[in-house]
Amino acid sequence: MADGAGGKASRRLVEGTIVPLLGDAWKGTLADSAVLDIGPGRLAMTTDAFVVRPLRFPGGSIGELAVNGTVNDLAMAGAGPVALVAALVIEEGTAVETVEAELRALGEAAGRAGVPVVGGDTKVVEHGKGDGLYVSTTGLGRVLEGVALGPDRVREGDRVLLSGPIGDHGITILLARGEVDLEADLRSDSRPVWPLVRPLLEEDPGAVRWLRDPTRGGVASALNELARDRGLAVVLEEAAIPVREPVRGACELLGLDPLHVANEGQFLAVVAPGAADRLLDRLRSIPGGEGAAIVGTLREGPARAVLAETPYGGTRIVDLLEGDPLPRIC
Amino acid sequence: MADGAGGKASRRLVEGTIVPLLGDAWKGTLADSAVLDIGPGRLAMTTDAFVVRPLRFPGGSIGELAVNGTVNDLAMAGAGPVALVAALVIEEGTAVETVEAELRALGEAAGRAGVPVVGGDTKVVEHGKGDGLYVSTTGLGRVLEGVALGPDRVREGDRVLLSGPIGDHGITILLARGEVDLEADLRSDSRPVWPLVRPLLEEDPGAVRWLRDPTRGGVASALNELARDRGLAVVLEEAAIPVREPVRGACELLGLDPLHVANEGQFLAVVAPGAADRLLDRLRSIPGGEGAAIVGTLREGPARAVLAETPYGGTRIVDLLEGDPLPRIC
Structure with a gap:
């Protein structure tokens, strides 16, 4: 408890442990606030x-x-x-080793994402x-110049792009808890997606209408x-949605829908129909984007609904999650 | 637990409860990031x-x-x-009432501080x-234009300004826990100090060298x-340090030094000696700044130490806190 009291032990903890463990990612001072000089433009927070x-x-x-x-x-902004x-x-x-390992992980992840840690x-x-x-x-x-994202930018006929296979993170966490008697060769998809998103936005900022992880x-x-915010329908082509075999298997056994399972390294992009194939090719050309797919289309109705067209010609409603199959997955 | 799972219950919690409770302070959207257009200049974070x-x-x-x-x-930046x-x-x-009350408190405090809540x-x-x-x-x-703060700006002879009586917050929390058998008519000093700091910086930005809450x-x-960062001594005039009677009494009974007790609505300013009296007058003229005082001076030695000169002509060393008399006071 003394480590958190703001006195000598706190100072030792911060200067002696935290800052060195963050490594090169640490660009802060030990003042109350970091002062940043980041130039003009819109900011996201x-x-x-x-x-x-x-x-x-x-x-x-x-x-x-x-x-x-x-x-x-x-x-996503x-x-x-x-x-x-x-x-x-x-x-x-x-x-102490647990805290140290996570500070190191935080510093390394910040390094990989190219973002300085300026305070804590x-x-x-x-x-x-x-x-x-x-x-x-x-x-x-x-925010990149020329980018304008939001549900209001989405039009009927727009296509839904998905960056890669879904459900890896949620199922990995579930299995890591050891509460279900199941093994699978699976890892979380946790990664920064900006290296995949940025080229799409630079390729054709106007064609990318909405992003969400x-x-x-x-x-x-x-x-x-x-669907709700825009008052349109999202119609998914179920067979086009990439899902790894271990995730599909675990979901079947546990009665989960992969569409409800959390991801930490994928994103959805709604893009203009005329640009969809080109943006898909661009995304697939980037390391880590090989598994991307066009998975759906914005339709006029049924308004505010998400539907999935099954490979057998049927259609099912993909609802919001009710209840909580996987708490504390992030 | 369902409220935190990202599905229907989460959406209900956020849209139905959190956003309305924040009131006028809420200026966000429900997207992943807020987008801000805040113009040029240095930022603090x-x-x-x-x-x-x-x-x-x-x-x-x-x-x-x-x-x-x-x-x-x-x-403080x-x-x-x-x-x-x-x-x-x-x-x-x-x-639920507990969470609601705190969201309301957060929104109201943001309103008083004049800061929009843009995300959560x-x-x-x-x-x-x-x-x-x-x-x-x-x-x-x-950051206000022309402001340059930091230990490196501090000079020997500079004066230490304190905005008001110390220890109210820490002792209030201690008593609120009911662990010590003591009663006192005392409230936390929690408040935003920017309305007190800003006029000082606008009056004479160059004369304010260092700020810390x-x-x-x-x-x-x-x-x-x-003292440590700058390699100088801070010599306090103990009799000049404002401490309310209930705080002084509780500290004596509990063996605490008011100088070690937490505050949430006061600040310390190191200011140029020639401007100290004028800045003190300015501070005292602002509602909430009436209790301000000049409490110390920067001296060459003993380097890296804080000393308090007692009313009886003695001097004691004011050390960093060792151990933790008051955990979780903020």
């Missing part, structure tokens, strides 16, 4: 609390997820990341008042929000 | 996790503190707040994995950091 359980899982960990989740939210801050809530008694805060709570470590990250980004609630929730 | 216990106390609450603490960190985001970690089973996030953790509510807030501010670790920690 986003915040997220990360409470994923377990803290480490195949393909990622809370420190890494906290960076990727935040820079991905910036990317058409913004490249320019600064990141992190606030840690550490449960008393958490192994650490609080310690009593044993039994937390769960090891919670991380809240806030990102600041610069399908995290909690999955693709179904993201598209239902779009 | 700061983040803090708030884990104060109890959630409500005389003079404030966690939602209100989360705003004031964050805008005050911006003020010479920045007026332009945007705020908040991430909530709610413990399963926390009364909500996570729910299982019962026993939190403590009601934790709030992480991040603020973005615009003495939160965790109190005035002693803040000045020890300055």
